[in-house]
Amino acid sequence: MSNNSNLFKRSASPIFEPKFTRGKPKSTAYLGKQSERSYTLNDLKDTNIVSTSSYRYGDKDYLVSTQQVRTDYSKFENHTFFHSAVANVNEAFDRIINFYPFDKDKKTIEVFEDNLTGFEKYILDSFPKNIGYINFSGSNGSVSETIENGTYIDVIDRSGASIENLTERNDGKKVLDPLTSSFSIEFWLNVPDIANDNQIVFQKRSSLSNNFTLALSQSSSTSNCDIHFGITSGSNYVIVTGSIEKGSFSHVTAIYDRFGDQRAKLLINNNIHSSSQQMTFGNLDYGNNSFYIGKGENVRLNNVLFNSVESFSGSIMILSFFTKQETSVK
Numbered sequence: 001m002s003n004n005s006n007l008f009k010r011s012a013s014p015i016f017e018p019k020f021t022r023g024k025p026k027s028t029a030y031l032g033k034q035s036e037r038s039y040t041l042n043d044l045k046d047t048n049i050v051s052t053s054s055y056r057y058g059d060k061d062y063l064v065s066t067q068q069v070r071t072d073y074s075k076f077e078n079h080t081f082f083h084s085a086v087a088n089v090n091e092a093f094d095r096i097i098n099f100y101p102f103d104k105d106k107k108t109i110e111v112f113e114d115n116l117t118g119f120e121k122y123i124l125d126s127f128p129k130n131i132g133y134i135n136f137s138g139s140n141g142s143v144s145e146t147i148e149n150g151t152y153i154d155v156i157d158r159s160g161a162s163i164e165n166l167t168e169r170n171d172g173k174k175v176l177d178p179l180t181s182s183f184s185i186e187f188w189l190n191v192p193d194i195a196n197d198n199q200i201v202f203q204k205r206s207s208l209s210n211n212f213t214l215a216l217s218q219s220s221s222t223s224n225c226d227i228h229f230g231i232t233s234g235s236n237y238v239i240v241t242g243s244i245e246k247g248s249f250s251h252v253t254a255i256y257d258r259f260g261d262q263r264a265k266l267l268i269n270n271n272i273h274s275s276s277q278q279m280t281f282g283n284l285d286y287g288n289n290s291f292y293i294g295k296g297e298n299v300r301l302n303n304v305l306f307n308s309v310e311s312f313s314g315s316i317m318i319l320s321f322f323t324k325q326e327t328s329v330k
Contacts, residue, residue: 048110056114066118073122080119092123133188133249136294138199138313150311152294157204157286176204176291178212178284178323184255185214187319193222193247197309200296201227201316206286209234211299214254215306222246229254229266230301233281238264239302240275249317293319 039057048054055064063069071078076085095116101108116124139150157176189201197218205211212231219225223246230239240263244250253267264275295311 046105046107048107048114051111051114054110054114056110065114067116067121069118071118073119088119089123092117092120095120096124133190133315133317135315136312139311150295150313152292152311155291155293157289157291174288176321176323177286178256178258180258180283181323182256182258182260183321183323184253185319185321186251186253188249188317189227189244189252190249190315190317191216191225191244191246192314195220195222196225196313198307199310199312200292200308201312202291202293202319203296203299204286204289204291205297205299206289208298208305209300210286212256212284213296213299213301213306215296215301215308216244216312217306218309227252227266227268228301228306229264230299231256231264231279231281231284232300233284235303236279236281237300237303238262238275238277238279240264240266240273242266242268242271242273244268249315291321 044057047057049057049059053065054060055068073079076088080088099112101112113121113124134153135151137151155176157174159173159175185202196216199216201214201216203211203213203215205213209232212229214227214229217226217228224243225246226241227244228239228241230237238256244252250269251267253265255265255267257263257265258280261274262278262280264277266273293312293316296308298305298307300306
């Protein structure tokens with residue numbers, strides 16, 4: 001019998017030879033900057049670090065996600081093989097825009113992002129999450145013209161008011177009214193270095209004498225103006241006044257400490273201002289009214305009518321609203 005041992009041997013070279021390399025890469029750039037820093041146990045609390053699909057903390061020296069593949073995702077021939085490019089793009093946008101957990105905790109957001117494909121992460125990273133700050137045009141004239149013509153933000157105070165599927169709470173209940181809680185509003189504010197008339201920066205209001213308002217009073221100065229934060233409920237009120245420089249961003253926090261000294265406070269670039277009045281308000285409830293940023297209506301502040309002549313002209317960055325219900329505020 002002849003020897004046919006070579007009959008089934010390959011006589012030609014294969015089309016390709018797969019090659020896998022394990023071990024730490026020379027550069028951790030694709031892991032993200034976070035991998036280059038050290039973390040405490042507190043930093044890692046409520047994160048997705050234990051997941052086998054998470055590489056963001058640089059704790060794994062092997063591939064766990066297609067996000068780590070070094071490829072140019074702008075070229076579909078690099079990553080789209082068994083799907084159309086159109087479908088790939090549509091599915092990526094649908095997943096990111098319609099299912100991103102905007103209002104959930106840190107761990108939930110990390111789980112979502114870590115489970116994205118490399119192309120989906122490329123799409124997510126291709127768009128800026130913000131421009132840094134919002135510019136408000138301002139407007140003067142009559143009050144009605146001011147309200148209608150100036151740029152502003154109308155925050156509808158009902159959970160799930162716009163798109164129910166994008167929030168965990170869609171019961172339509174209010175979330176911004178302080179009610180019987182302490183509250184604070186923190187933001188960066190830039191007032192242009194020009195003369196200004198009375199302006200309201202933000203406001204929650206149900207009537208002339210039931211509101212909280214942060215406002216700028218008239219100033220012909222190009223270097224500074226007074227800023228006021230007041231809460232009025234019937235005949236009861238607290239108001240605090242500080243000064244803010246024009247032409248640059250200032251860090252501002254407006255505070256009402258119900259369980260502390262019951263005063264209104266303004267923290268402006270680490271300088272604290274406090275109201276002379278102390279007041280324990282009842283239920284700070286403003287009905288179904290919106291929280292407005294960049295405009296407001298006339299209100300009573302310091303038992304005096306504050307006339308809003310202009311909508312706000314300037315810039316606001318990173319505005320955060322906090323409420324806290326407890327027996328004491330530290």
